[in-house]
Amino acid sequence: MNSEGVTAAAPTRTAEWGEPRSRTVTWHDPLITAAGAMQRSGLETMEAIRDGLLPPPPIALLVQMGIGALEEGRVEFTCDVDESVYNPIGVVHGGLVCTLLDTVAGCAVHTTLPAGFGYTSIELKVNYLRAVHATSGPLTAVGTVVKPGRRVAFAEGEVRDASGRTVATATSSLLVFPLPPA
Template identity: 30%
Template sequence: MNKEILERAKNIFNNQEFLSFVDMKLESIEEKKAIISCENKKELSQGLGYMHGGMVAAILDTAGGFAAFTVVPSNCHIITSELKINYMRPVISKKVFGIGEVISQGKKLIVVEATLKDENENMLAKMMATMFVIENSN
């Protein structure tokens, strides 16, 4: 993988206020794959004490988006066009991992999947998404 893209991805990840706010971490990134982690804190829970589904979606969307980011030219960015998530188990573990992978790539659309797992590798949720490639206007 192009080292420039890797460094650019790390910089973009580290400069996103939301990701910092919810304490997501970029565990690893390589061509067509990204792994994001997040601690399951009380502030991220819903009424029953499980991690909120919106937070699960954010982790999976981020993992899929950064996987897609690894296959676009350096003058491009990625935004989510659509996504679908299956929530399989309530998130009660202390830490979760979103593993995003590129399934298919075109010039403007990249299809990704992402899986949310706990520390024991149990699958908690699965996402399929389409990412849209945007060229910088600079």
């Protein structure tokens, strides 16, 4: 916006930009999964998503995440990366890696909760250790519960690239609470 409050027009496409690229995302009603989670423990909910009994949350499809290994207090997810998640300097946006870490930390805590309980992040500290490129993936993220709790739980996460190199780590504190009836 200039000093007169007028927004400049977007730049016109040029031949140097090449052909446009696209990726389509489809998902199912997320409230189906939420309702299914009310009847299952956190671990059972995660298993039901992994096994296709409940639809995955839309964010998982948007950022191309999938569930790998599951056990109480530990989850492993994969994430395909491509240039659709690049930032302006030509590397995967750190927000994608942060989302992956937040997800595995939260889902690790979720695996420790009984039916009818949920969680939300209170704090997330991420350490980025190396840049991620489309050729770095797929990424593998592991979330582990450090200390479960009835009100607050603590977890950590690590993301590795396809070569096994750690690209980021995180620590997280999460609020645990009873879910309201639907």
